[in-house]
Amino acid sequence: MNIDSIQNGVVIDHITAGQGMKLYKLMKLDNTDLSVAIIKNVVSRKMGKKDIIKIDADIPVDLDVIAYVDPGATVNIIRHGELVEKRQIELPKTLTDVIFCKNPRCITSTEQELRHIFRLTDRENKVYRCIYCETKAGG
Ligand code: ZN
Numbered sequence: 001m002n003i004d005s006i007q008n009g010v011v012i013d014h015i016t017a018g019q020g021m022k023l024y025k026l027m028k029l030d031n032t033d034l035s036v037a038i039i040k041n042v043v044s045r046k047m048g049k050k051d052i053i054k055i056d057a058d059i060p061v062d063l064d065v066i067a068y069v070d071p072g073a074t075v076n077i078i079r080h081g082e083l084v085e086k087r088q089i090e091l092p093k094t095l096t097d098v099i100f101c102k103n104p105r106c107i108t109s110t111e112q113e114l115r116h117i118f119r120l121t122d123r124e125n126k127v128y129r130c131i132y133c134e135t136k137a138g139g
Helices: 020-026 063-069
Strands: 009-016 036-044 048-055 074-079 082-087 094-096 117-122 127-130
Touching: 009 020, 020 036, 020 048, 020 063, 063 094
Parallel strands: none
Antiparallel strands: 009 048, 009 074, 036 048, 074 082, 094 117, 117 127
């Protein structure tokens, strides 16, 4: 894959340096056979250093996951080698099955069928809490 010339795909740019791998995992890109490149510690005039993820496939991306990991990231949709769309992202009010509750007494640890839902309780400090037990999401 030529990382500079994606024909149809998604480029997630301006990811805070160090967050690229976390985002890669939360987007479950490690479970796909798509052509994906993570470029770490790219020197950026604006940010110092940044990470970039390039997905060489026209797949729907979960903007909520991206915004959760890094609300400052930008999402560029590439078609036929050209930037056709820049998606706006903002912190989602709820996250479903993205992160999991760490409280061993939480109902989600015994009821396997329950969805793991977290609600944004403090936008300024980016705090999410489990809707069942109020445990704060870590990381
Ligand atoms: Zn919980």
